Amino acid sequence: MTGAAAIGSQPLPRVTLREGAADALRAAILAGRLAPGAPVVEAALARALGISRAPLREAIRELLDEGLLVQQRAWGGVTVAPLDATVARELYTLRATLEAFAFETAWDRRDAAFRAALADRHAALTAAIDAGDDEASIAAELALHGVVYEAAGHGLLLQAWGAIRGRLTLYWAAHHRAHGRPGPRRDAHDDYLRHALGPDLDAMRAELRHHMQRGLVTVLRFVEPQEGVSPP
Amino acid sequence: MTGAAAIGSQPLPRVTLREGAADALRAAILAGRLAPGAPVVEAALARALGISRAPLREAIRELLDEGLLVQQRAWGGVTVAPLDATVARELYTLRATLEAFAFETAWDRRDAAFRAALADRHAALTAAIDAGDDEASIAAELALHGVVYEAAGHGLLLQAWGAIRGRLTLYWAAHHRAHGRPGPRRDAHDDYLRHALGPDLDAMRAELRHHMQRGLVTVLRFVEPQEGVSPP
DNA sequence: TCTTTGACGACTGTCGACAGTAGGGTGCGG
DNA sequence: CCGCACCCTACTGTCGACAGTCGTCAAAGA
Numbered sequence: 001m002t003g004a005a006a007i008g009s010q011p012l013p014r015v016t017l018r019e020g021a022a023d024a025l026r027a028a029i030l031a032g033r034l035a036p037g038a039p040v041v042e043a044a045l046a047r048a049l050g051i052s053r054a055p056l057r058e059a060i061r062e063l064l065d066e067g068l069l070v071q072q073r074a075w076g077g078v079t080v081a082p083l084d085a086t087v088a089r090e091l092y093t094l095r096a097t098l099e100a101f102a103f104e105t106a107w108d109r110r111d112a113a114f115r116a117a118l119a120d121r122h123a124a125l126t127a128a129i130d131a132g133d134d135e136a137s138i139a140a141e142l143a144l145h146g147v148v149y150e151a152a153g154h155g156l157l158l159q160a161w162g163a164i165r166g167r168l169t170l171y172w173a174a175h176h177r178a179h180g181r182p183g184p185r186r187d188a189h190d191d192y193l194r195h196a197l198g199p200d201l202d203a204m205r206a207e208l209r210h211h212m213q214r215g216l217v218t219v220l221r222f223v224e225p226q227e228g229v230s231p232p
Numbered sequence: 233m234t235g236a237a238a239i240g241s242q243p244l245p246r247v248t249l250r251e252g253a254a255d256a257l258r259a260a261i262l263a264g265r266l267a268p269g270a271p272v273v274e275a276a277l278a279r280a281l282g283i284s285r286a287p288l289r290e291a292i293r294e295l296l297d298e299g300l301l302v303q304q305r306a307w308g309g310v311t312v313a314p315l316d317a318t319v320a321r322e323l324y325t326l327r328a329t330l331e332a333f334a335f336e337t338a339w340d341r342r343d344a345a346f347r348a349a350l351a352d353r354h355a356a357l358t359a360a361i362d363a364g365d366d367e368a369s370i371a372a373e374l375a376l377h378g379v380v381y382e383a384a385g386h387g388l389l390l391q392a393w394g395a396i397r398g399r400l401t402l403y404w405a406a407h408h409r410a411h412g413r414p415g416p417r418r419d420a421h422d423d424y425l426r427h428a429l430g431p432d433l434d435a436m437r438a439e440l441r442h443h444m445q446r447g448l449v450t451v452l453r454f455v456e457p458q459e460g461v462s463p464p
Numbered sequence: 465t466c467t468t469t470g471a472c473g474a475c476t477g478t479c480g481a482c483a484g485t486a487g488g489g490t491g492c493g494g
Numbered sequence: 495c496c497g498c499a500c501c502c503t504a505c506t507g508t509c510g511a512c513a514g515t516c517g518t519c520a521a522a523g524a
Contacts, residue, residue, distance in 0.1 A: 016306050016507065042476070052509045054286060057477090061290055065297045074248050075476055075515050090388040094333070101329040156322040160392055248477065274506070284479045289507090307485050307506055 017051045021059035024049060026166070029068050029080055030173045031135075040069060040078045066166045083174055085224040087167070092216035095164050096208055098157065099148060103196070103204050106151035115197055117147045122193055129186050134176040138169060141184055148196070175222045188214075249283045253291035256281060258398070261300050261312055262405045263367075272301060272310040298398045313399070315406055317456040323403070324448035327396050328440055330389065331380060335428070335436050338383035347429060349379045354425055361418050366408040370401060373416055380428070407454045420446075 025045075028034045046056045060078055063069040071078045106114070125140035142165055149161040192211055195204040257277075260266045278288045292310055295301040303310045338346070357372035374397055381393040424443055427436040 018507080019306075041474090043474090053476090054508060054510095058290060058293055061293055062297075065294075074251075077475075077516095087387070090386050093337070094386070094388045094392070097329060097333040101326070105325070154322055154326070155319065156326045156396070160326070160395075163392075164388070250477080273504090275504090285506090286478060286480095309486095309505075 017055040018058045018062075021049055021051060021056050022062045025059055025063055026068065029063075030169050032173060032177050034080050036080050036170075036174065037082045038080045040080065066163060068166055068170060081167075081170065083171060083223050085220060088171055088219045088223050089216065091164060091167055091171070092212045092219070095168070096212040098160055098164070099145065099212075100205050100208055102148040102152045102154070102157060102161075103201065103208070105154055105157070106148055107201050109151060109153070110197075114147065114151050117151075118144070118193060118196060121147060122189060125184075125189065126186060129184070135173075137184070138172050138176065141172075141189075142169065144189060171219050171223070175219060178222060249287040250290045250294075253281055253283060253288050254294045257291055257295055258300065261295075262401050264405060264409050266312050268312050268402070268406065269314045270312045272312065298395060300398055300402060313402065315403060315455050317452060319399070320403055320451045320455050321448065323396060323399055324444045324451070327400070328444040330392055330396070331377065331444075332437050332440055334380040334384045334386070334389060334393075335433065335440070337386055337389070338380055339433050341383060341385070342429075346379065346383050349383075350376070350425060350428060353379060354421060357416075357421065358418060361416070367405075369416070370404050370408065373404075373421075374401065376421060403451050403455070407451060410454060 025034075025040075034040070040060065042053050042056060042060070046053045049056065060069060064071060064078070068081055069078050070081045121140065121144040125137060125144050128136035128140045146161070146165075149158050152158075188211075191207050195207045198204070257266075257272075266272070272292065274285050274288060274292070278285045281288065292301060296303060296310070300313055301310050302313045353372065353376040357369060357376050360368035360372045378393070378397075381390050384390075420443075423439050427439045430436070
């Protein structure tokens, strides 16, 4: 073995233009540079990214599957997914179900690494909130919740979480952009953490319902400010 | 209004080559003409379908997202997803969770149309089994279970079910091809139907667990015949 | 004035060709 | 005989150009 190992043993994530374009598109949407409802024109975007339309088209298809873009019909234009109260409700109800399943699956496998990951990411979230960094606090909150999904060791579940996470980010980012204040309150995850580390799975389930309900109410007040807040 | 209404009000589903290619690929995989693990070469497939590689590539991406195809890394070949016991377990555990959520959501909305749909599709399933038509019985069983997902009126849930359904079909089709006998037993859904129409949601939940457990055992005996059958 | 029809522009869907990469085989040096 | 560098082929990723479709708008007809 030569000194080659010194420069890293990862397979070197070779990026294709499609991947790069997908990342750039995601970033632009989540940062609000492409507002919800805005049209996405292939030729213009390709020119802006300095690539041809072929890889960009594949990237667009990817975001269509993720739900960040929508297309009414063939030959109809692609637009950034608009914010919608119904979708928001669906996001939180499905997420509550999936996260409960994740806890059930991971419950008996909670080890030192699990507890450490929860603590670390919660610290990172708190730090981001204290720093007033919206973008970082969104990512940190998602990373915190991601701990359980990863601990469940369930590939399909992780994939489902990924599909939800993208859209969730869209709503949170839009919300924070509109209100100009960092995401969750500093103590919003104290109970979550306590029960996640505790002995009572049913208590965790209840905490999840409360947590999701609170999150949904916050998003709904933003997406649908005219109507009274009511559980789905 | 002119006589235009006489020829139909549907938007006329215009198909692109991408959609057609995706359907053809799906059909070939599920029919076993493309066996699990078989390589998928763009140029050869495009020639076989009589189209260029561009729309075929987008169709391949679509099936990659659905899990019917897999790609190890960039520039690595795409192959048909191999059958895997772990994935099978994940399919059934996640499906049990989602279908329980679907019943919870739809429970208070079960109306005459719901009951009729259940009865109709169960009759279709029974007919397919009696006719010894494997392919039809697979589609019929999926359609029967689809009733609840549709009744829940939950777009994201429906999408998640679609993602699971594709892979499930892959496993069932391979199983039936290998054993040469039609799918579920004729009475396998009697309890399912009874509880789905009954008053007790908890009983339905229990029935779901049993139903999924039985289905998983059947698939596992096929995918992983060497090892003793044990719950996940 | 209102409806219909044709042309126009912008865009998406599709194509054939080019560039770059991974894996396998071959020949050389050790 | 074994290890290594090189080449060669098949394939994927990318490109620029062409064809088909949709929305718009102005002109013609009722």
